Amino acid sequence: MFILDDPYVSDFLKQTVLSRKGAVLDNAKARVSLNDEASDVRLLDDEEFAAEARKAPRIYANSENAIGWIAANLADTKLPAMIDVFKDKVAFRDLIAPLYPDYFYKGVAYDDLDDVDPEELFYPCVVKPAVGFFSLGVHRVESAADWKPIVQKIRDEVERIRQYYPPEVLDVDRFVIEQCIEGEEFAVDAFYDGDGNVVIVNILGHLFASADDVSDRVYITSPSIIERWREPFTEFLAELGRRANLADFPVHVEMRVDENGHIAPIEVNPMRFAGWCVTDLAYHAYGVNPYACYLDGAAPDWERILPQREGNVYAVVVADIAPDVDCASIVQVNYEEFKNRFSTPLELRPVDYKRYGVFAFLFAQAREDDLSELHAILGSDLKEFMKLG
Known part of the structure; x- marks a missing residue:
């Protein structure tokens, strides 16, 4: 269904x-x-x-x-x-608090952000909508001195953000302030079968331009990522499923892994895999249909699939529009030039940028020993592909 x-x-x-x-x-x-x-x-x-x-x-x-x-x-x-x-990030933190007794988080109403005493927070921290999508409204705060300028940035963004998504998807009336989770970031598409067993259908590594980057510009998957993390992530998600009594349930889970291999979840998105059908990258990369896997309760045959793709990386690039660009001022987007920025593009999906603030999603292939194209696009404001009026 x-x-x-x-x-x-x-x-x-x-x-x-x-x-x-x-x-x-x-x-x-x-x-x-x-x-x-x-x-x-x-x-x-x-x-x-x-x-x-x-x-x-x-x-x-x-x-x-x-x-x-x-x-x-x-x-x-x-x-x-x-x-x-899972949808409410504060409720989610309450669920897993026994697993992370020293982790700092705090729920706060949007109207009360100015009243927060920055001296009482744990730094670095992240402030974000309690019910959120993509990295909309997400900001990293390095110190108490940064708090008020960040709150002002949030207020400047809120009205623009509200027009994109309904409150069930993005609710900017409530925020969560939480301790930064350091380490590599991953996103996992998985489901719980009828017995609550975990089946992973893809694992994505999240690339960042810098330490303070919180954007969703580039995600990658590869045989080496799947091989390294499938087992530990399965074990972690199994514990999560036991605590939440999950069965017959798809999830898109974002998590970080620190230098000691400790896994900490950022958030769990329920009822779906990667948003905007980005989960389709599993098909481009591995020939895996994640929707069919979930509906049939079937696991990908990773032992057969992965050796055929060794040395390759498969990426999704989110062409988000910079906050200082008024989407209404965009006269034209040069999609062909954007696509040609990559030597092996797999699929380009144009998006109604005036409605969503993103002009395209692009799937691409690269070699594991050369991610230069992906790192280059991380640092771009993408204005070179737009004609502004």
């Missing part, structure tokens, strides 16, 4: 839905995405879909916009409780 919603339904997800001839919640996004091929699937209204969902073991939602519908229509099922503990 599928719930399709904004911001984006990829052709790959669409073809997966059509090939499975499954049940799809009848909404505006589903009809637009499936076009004339909607007759090849079962479009069910709210009542019909909810009735079938109570019997079906697995639902996949491509967007957290679906969370509001699930809360309203499936309140008598296990889904809302599993979602709630």
